[in-house]
Amino acid sequence: MLHTVNKSPFASLTLTQCLNHLAPGAAVLLIEDGVYGATAGTGAGTQIASCLGRFPVYVLGPDLEARGISHNQVVEGVVTVDYAGFVKLVVEHDAVQSWL
Amino acid sequence: MSEGDGEATGLVKKFLFVNRKAPYGTIYALEALEVVLISAAFDQDVSLAFLDDGVYQLVSANNPAGIGMKNFSPTYRALEDYDVTKLYVERESLAERGVSEDALIVPVTVVGRAEMGKVMAAQDVVLSF
Amino acid sequence: MKIGILVNEGPYTHQASDSAYQFAVAALKVGHGVHRVFFYHDGVYNGSSLTDPPRDDRQIADRWSKLAAQHEIDLVVCVAAALRRGIRDQNLAPGFRISGLGQLVESGIQADRLVVFGD
Numbered sequence: 001m002l003h004t005v006n007k008s009p010f011a012s013l014t015l016t017q018c019l020n021h022l023a024p025g026a027a028v029l030l031i032e033d034g035v036y037g038a039t040a041g042t043g044a045g046t047q048i049a050s051c052l053g054r055f056p057v058y059v060l061g062p063d064l065e066a067r068g069i070s071h072n073q074v075v076e077g078v079v080t081v082d083y084a085g086f087v088k089l090v091v092e093h094d095a096v097q098s099w100l
Numbered sequence: 101m102s103e104g105d106g107e108a109t110g111l112v113k114k115f116l117f118v119n120r121k122a123p124y125g126t127i128y129a130l131e132a133l134e135v136v137l138i139s140a141a142f143d144q145d146v147s148l149a150f151l152d153d154g155v156y157q158l159v160s161a162n163n164p165a166g167i168g169m170k171n172f173s174p175t176y177r178a179l180e181d182y183d184v185t186k187l188y189v190e191r192e193s194l195a196e197r198g199v200s201e202d203a204l205i206v207p208v209t210v211v212g213r214a215e216m217g218k219v220m221a222a223q224d225v226v227l228s229f
Numbered sequence: 230m231k232i233g234i235l236v237n238e239g240p241y242t243h244q245a246s247d248s249a250y251q252f253a254v255a256a257l258k259v260g261h262g263v264h265r266v267f268f269y270h271d272g273v274y275n276g277s278s279l280t281d282p283p284r285d286d287r288q289i290a291d292r293w294s295k296l297a298a299q300h301e302i303d304l305v306v307c308v309a310a311a312l313r314r315g316i317r318d319q320n321l322a323p324g325f326r327i328s329g330l331g332q333l334v335e336s337g338i339q340a341d342r343l344v345v346f347g348d
Contacts, residue, residue, distance in 0.1 A: 001221050006248075006348075017120075017152060020213055023221035032244045062251070083255035090342050091230055091261070097118065097226040098345040100237070111338050128237075131270055134309065138330040142338065225337040228345055229237055229270065 001025065002093035006032035006100070009044035018099045019047060022055050029081070029089055030059045035067060038074045045075045052077045060086060113224040114145045119154035120228070123172070124164050128229040129157045130172050135227065137175075140182035147223070148179075150208070151190035151216060155197060158189065160205035176206045190216050232256050233340035234266045235333060237347030239274035240289035241282070246275050249346040250292060257300050264340060265303040266293070267333040268325075270347070273316045276306040276325035290322040297324035305332045 003026060007014040015037045018028060028051075030037050037044040038059040048057050052075075061080045064071070071080060081089065090096055117136050123129040139146050150158060162173050179187070187208040194201065194210070201210055211219065220226065234253060238245035253263045268275050280290050297304050304325040306316060311327055318327060337343045 001223075001226075006244075013152070014120075021217035021220055023217045026221065031248060083251045084259060086252055087256045087259060087261065090232070090256075090344055095223055095226055096342060096344050097220060097223075098228050098347065100120070100228045100345065100347045113338055115334075115337060127270060131310065135269075135330050135333060139334045139337075142331065142334045144334065144338065225343050226345075227235070227333075227337070227343070229347060 002027050002029060002089050002096045004029045004031055004096065004098045005034040005037065006030075006098070008033040009037040009042075009047075014099050015044055016047065019051050022051070025093075026055050027089060027093060028055060028057045029086065030057070030078075031063055031086070032060075033067075035059050035063045035069060038064070038078050039069060040073060040075045048078060049075050058085070058089060112143065112145055114222065115139050115147070116220060116223040116226045117146070117148045118220070118226060118228040119148060119150045119157055120152040122153040122156040123162060124167065124169055129154070132227075132229040133172060133175055135229075136179070136184060137182060140179075140184050146184050147186040147188065147219065148184070149188045149190075149216060149219060151193045153197075155189055155193045155199055155204075158187075158204040158206065158208065159199060160203060162205075173205050179206070188216060188219050230261045230341045231339065232261055232263050233336035233343040234263060235336075235343065235345045235347070236266060236268050236272040236275060237270045237345065239271035240280065242271075243348050245346040245348065246272070246289055247287070249344075250289075250296070252344065252346070253296060253302070257296075263300065263302050265305060265332065265336045266297075267305045267307065267336055269307045269310050269330075269333065271314065272347075273306045273311040273314055276304065276311075276322050277316055277320055278322040279320050294322050294324040303332075307333070
């Protein structure tokens with residue numbers, strides 16, 4: 001299952017809730033305001049770093065750039081993808097759950 | 101009716117409707133329920149998940165008369181008539197909000213967070229609104 | 230692969246419709262099929278022919294229409310949600326049609342993946 005999160009972790013518990021429900025085979029993609037969660041040195045970033053060993057985490061590059069977040073601010077191990085990468089993740093996983 | 105087209109495919113998929121939003125403040129809960137009823141008409145394997153503020157949708161004491169909205173809570177009671185019986189409610193979400201299972205309008209399966217994760221992982225199509 | 234898309238939010242206020250559009254374009258570019266985009270909740274406003282954004286802004290309804298024409302995508306606006314919000318055949322942008330929620334469920338059944346964009 002590919003899980004997408006589109007809320008800032010500073011405004012909503014959605015990222016935490018998503019991470020709490022991951023099952024084997026899951027991956028997480030941060031999009032829209034969800035990309036703020038990939039920022040290193042934040043509580044959300046720490047949460048993501050601690051789950052990276054078990055689940056891959058991706059972040060949508062165009063949404064990062066739109067929000068002025070440079071790649072060196074992103075938590076190490078989080079993979080930046082473009083929209084083509086988003087499509088590839090959707091294809092590679094058997095279903096998609098959007099955490100709205 | 102377009103509903104017939106889906107049945108003609110003969111495919112049965114596992115549909116999960118994820119409800120994480122409170123009722124009445126926004127329309128998402130009501131319009132989600134409308135899709136649930138339609139999906140049941142397509143003879144799909146339908147499950148509903150209620151977690152986070154979504155658990156408030158099922159509180160039997162909800163009464164929106166004073167805000168001029170239609171009370172759609174009775175519709176949850178009708179789900180059984182559509183053979184929609186898999187309603188999973190997250191224990192932690194209830195506890196965090198001080199809502200007891202007794203306060204809910206229909207019988208549900210209360211599951212812990214880890215089990216809810218497994219329910220989600222087992223689906224073919226996950227719809228959230 | 231056959232992909233279905235659900236858009237739950239209206240244009241301009243929320244990024245959902247933009248994300249869905251960029252995703253659809255990327256999927257089509259690598260040869261996947263987007264068989265249907267279903268618009269629900271305030272998402273039905275994406276199909277309004279009455280929108281007239283400033284020239285230097287993206288033309289959201291128009292670009293959905295063009296994408297649908299180029300790639301034979303079925304753009305479906307939910308009838309119940311549309312009638313609630315004043316979207317009717319008379320003010321529907323080209324390429325969009327109004328139909329029932331069954332079209333969303335059918336998309337979930339027929340598509341290999343259904344991707345939801347909303348708030």
